[in-house]
Structure formats: structure tokens, C-alpha cells
Amino acid sequence: MGDGLNIKEQFDIAVIGCGPAGLSAAINGTIRKKKVGIFGTDFCSPKLHHAPHIDNYLGLHNMTGEELRKRFLDHVKAMGLGIIENKITGVYPEEGGFMLQSRDTFYKASAVILATGVSAVKPINQELDYLGRGVSYCATCDGPLYKGKKVIVLAYNREGLEEANFLAEIASEVLLVSQIKEKEAQGITLDEKIKVIQGKPVGITGDMWATGVALEGQNLTADGVFIIRDSVLPDQLVPGLNVSNTGIVVDRSGATNIPGVFAAGDCTGAPYQLSKATGEGQVAALSAVKYLDELKNKAGDTKKELAAI
CATH class of the missing domain: 3.50.50.60 (FAD/NAD(P)-binding domain)
Known part of the structure; x- marks a missing residue:
């Protein structure tokens, strides 16, 4: 390896x-x-x-x-x-x-x-079921698989914002659902391709492959989902x-x-x-x-x- x-x-x-x-x-x-x-x-x-x-x-x-x-x-x-x-x-x-x-x-x-x-860490609904099938914990590792595609980033820390910027260089569109406080995000400028979505993630949606994220009140669709947490x-x-x-x-x-x-x-x-x-x-x-x-x-x-x- x-x-x-x-x-x-x-x-x-x-x-x-x-x-x-x-x-x-x-x-x-x-x-x-x-x-x-x-x-x-x-x-x-x-x-x-x-x-x-x-x-x-x-x-x-x-x-x-x-x-x-x-x-x-x-x-x-x-x-x-x-x-x-x-x-x-x-x-x-x-x-x-x-x-x-x-x-x-x-x-x-x-x-x-x-x-x-x-x-x-408390996984959201069906997160572990789709891990490796459209859900990833590492944008640097799996980002190249989504070149020219649409991805969702669930950011629970500053690293999540940095990973969203990295993915913006690869993907056609990045939907960012941030769960961190505004003061923790100071000093990070998001790429213009990133669209910030407000809401609390409650689960991963899909069939054989993850196709989106369910938030409280709305559903997002994408080709892949990246979840970035502290642990x-x-x-x-x-x-x-x-x-x-x-x-x-x-x-x-x-x-x-x-x-x-x-x-x-x-x-x-x-x-x-x-x-x-x-x-x-x-x-x-x-x-x-x-x-x-x-x-x-x-x-x-x-x-x-x-x-x-």
C-alpha cells in the first residue's frame, strides 16, 4: 500500500x-x-x-x-x-x-x-449504511471520483469548510450544510461555486447508492456526500x-x-x-x-x- x-x-x-x-x-x-x-x-x-x-x-x-x-x-x-x-x-x-x-x-x-x-459522534440515519457507497469522510481521498459532479458537504468543523473549498476545484457544484458557529469559521473564504444551505442533517437518502441528504424540512440531491467531523x-x-x-x-x-x-x-x-x-x-x-x-x-x-x- x-x-x-x-x-x-x-x-x-x-x-x-x-x-x-x-x-x-x-x-x-x-x-x-x-x-x-x-x-x-x-x-x-x-x-x-x-x-x-x-x-x-x-x-x-x-x-x-x-x-x-x-x-x-x-x-x-x-x-x-x-x-x-x-x-x-x-x-x-x-x-x-x-x-x-x-x-x-x-x-x-x-x-x-x-x-x-x-x-x-452520532451518525445520522443511514450514514453507515452508505459509507463507501456515496458517503465519504475524506474529500482529499475520494474527491477525484466526483470530478464534474454535484456533491454535498456536511461540515461539523473548520476542516469541513476547507474540504468544501477543495471539492469546489473538482466538482461542478458543492452544497455546503454547515453545523459550526460563525466565529469558528472566521478567516475562511468560501469558493464562489459553493452554495450554503441552512438546516440540520437528519439522514442520508438513496437506493443502492447515496443520492442526497435529508434535512429538517427539505431534501438535497447530489452524486456524493462528504461528512467532515472532529472524530x-x-x-x-x-x-x-x-x-x-x-x-x-x-x-x-x-x-x-x-x-x-x-x-x-x-x-x-x-x-x-x-x-x-x-x-x-x-x-x-x-x-x-x-x-x-x-x-x-x-x-x-x-x-x-x-x-x-
């Missing part, structure tokens, strides 16, 4: 998410001498930031969430780590590890730790990932059903507690390190066997 792609960097462990679980995983992976990449937003852990008072974190009582959040980030910085502010939209297995996609940029990792937190559902982020109605399914080591993919923190389900998140982050990191070391030892044994033939 890597041939001809823009490979930005390669890691031993890629951590997706920069909340307490993700930062804990990154620190522990780094201590074990692994090259770790942390993928997150420009503001890590808003949930912790908004906590007015924390009294149940061992040894660091009587603190605000923001004070503790800053300590976490200071710790990460002291370890020589930084946050890569590129949203990962897909994690795909390949020989020797995984390919991580962020729009038109790709990263490689030998193991992946998911620490995406509790997802606030992607875990099982859409990692195809084939086992997810229950409570979160990503893991064992006590943090391992998922996909070898080399681990998960930690709120994304694995309740209880949604700070200590649980940081603890699971450490466990997932140690498990990922063990997984990588076993792979390395296995490869070494194979070489010895070949040399002996």
Missing part, C-alpha cells in the same frame, strides 16, 4: 488521541525506548480542562482539571514528545504494521494504540475492529481483536475515570512494547533458521 504514497514518518507505536490515556501510553512507550508518535488535536483533553476540581487522583489532590492537564503536557514535553495535529481518518494493516492516513499524508507504525476518548467512529477508523455498544472490546492487556492494535481509556467503556484512563494507557503501551519485541525476536529466529539451511 505504501508505493507512491506521501509517507511523512514511521513510528514503532502510533498513539491516536492525546487525552490522559494517550499521553500515558506515549510516555510509557517512550520510556521503553520505542519511537512514539502522538496524533491529537490542537487542544488536548478538553474534558479534563473543564473539570473544576479533582480530588481522586492519587498524590495530586485538590487540583483543577486544567492544572493537571498542563502537568500531563509538561511531562510529555519533558520526554521530548510533541503532538502531531493531523486527524487520522483511517488505519489500515499492511505487511510489517499499519498505514495511518491523514487526508493526503500517510504515516507508518508497527503498532497502534487507540485512545480516542468517548465519541460524541471518526472507532470501527470506521480501523476497519474490522470489534466494538460493542459500550466501547472498543479489549482484553486485560488492552489488546483488540486486531493483532498490533491496542486501546485504552474512555473509548474502551465505563467507568470514565482519570486514573482508569492513565492506567489503561500504561498497560496498552507495555503490551504494545511486548508485542513489538516478540515480533523482533520471531524475525530473528526466522533469520537464524534460514541461515542454517
Whole structure:
């Protein structure tokens, strides 16, 4: 899969998410001498930031969430780590590890730790049914398929507006349904080909292929639909990932059903507690390190066997 792609960097462990679980995983992976990449937003852990008072974190009582959040980030910085502010939209297995996609940029990792937190994403009606059949989460990836055609963009963040501008260079017409506040859109000038539609999306319409979007009070038709949000559902982020109605399914080591993919923190389900998140982050990191070391030892044994033939 890597041939001809823009490979930005390669890691031993890629951590997706920069909340307490993700930062804990990154620190522990780094201590074990692994090259770790942390993928997150420009503001890590808003949930912790908004906590007015924390009294149940061992040894660091009587603190605000923001004070503790800053300590976490200071710790990460002291370890020589930084946050890569590129949203990962897909994690795909390949020989020797995984390919991580962020729009038109790709990263490689030998193991992946998911620490995406509790997802606030609630798919609209039939969104998942039409995913890959006229519905896409990445304009850069799938936009060329709609050259000269009409598309709808459901924008839930600034990136959605940027993606609409990108699609305006390709498509014949772009209908933009924005769900973000006006102040969040400041500084972005929309292409003149973009038509802004007011309304709340409630579902995807179509037959075998998505043909439009149902809003409250009206229906829009198009050849394709792009939905741009801050986060992607875990099982859409990692195809084939086992997810229950409570979160990503893991064992006590943090391992998922996909070898080399681990998960930690709120994304694995309740209880949604700070200590649980940081603890699971450490466990997932140690498990990922063990997984990588076993792979390395296995490869070494194979070489010895070949040399002996």
C-alpha cells in the first residue's frame, strides 16, 4: 500500500488521541525506548480542562482539571514528545504494521494504540449504511471520483469548510450544510461555486447508492456526500475492529481483536475515570512494547533458521 504514497514518518507505536490515556501510553512507550508518535488535536483533553476540581487522583489532590492537564503536557514535553495535529481518518494493516492516513499524508507504525476518548459522534440515519457507497469522510481521498459532479458537504468543523473549498476545484457544484458557529469559521473564504444551505442533517437518502441528504424540512440531491467531523467512529477508523455498544472490546492487556492494535481509556467503556484512563494507557503501551519485541525476536529466529539451511 505504501508505493507512491506521501509517507511523512514511521513510528514503532502510533498513539491516536492525546487525552490522559494517550499521553500515558506515549510516555510509557517512550520510556521503553520505542519511537512514539502522538496524533491529537490542537487542544488536548478538553474534558479534563473543564473539570473544576479533582480530588481522586492519587498524590495530586485538590487540583483543577486544567492544572493537571498542563502537568500531563509538561511531562510529555519533558520526554521530548510533541503532538502531531493531523486527524487520522483511517488505519489500515499492511505487511510489517499499519498505514495511518491523514487526508493526503500517510504515516507508518508497527503498532497502534487507540485512545480516542468517548465519541460524541452520532451518525445520522443511514450514514453507515452508505459509507463507501456515496458517503465519504475524506474529500482529499475520494474527491477525484466526483470530478464534474454535484456533491454535498456536511461540515461539523473548520476542516469541513476547507474540504468544501477543495471539492469546489473538482466538482461542478458543492452544497455546503454547515453545523459550526460563525466565529469558528472566521478567516475562511468560501469558493464562489459553493452554495450554503441552512438546516440540520437528519439522514442520508438513496437506493443502492447515496443520492442526497435529508434535512429538517427539505431534501438535497447530489452524486456524493462528504461528512467532515472532529472524530471518526472507532470501527470506521480501523476497519474490522470489534466494538460493542459500550466501547472498543479489549482484553486485560488492552489488546483488540486486531493483532498490533491496542486501546485504552474512555473509548474502551465505563467507568470514565482519570486514573482508569492513565492506567489503561500504561498497560496498552507495555503490551504494545511486548508485542513489538516478540515480533523482533520471531524475525530473528526466522533469520537464524534460514541461515542454517
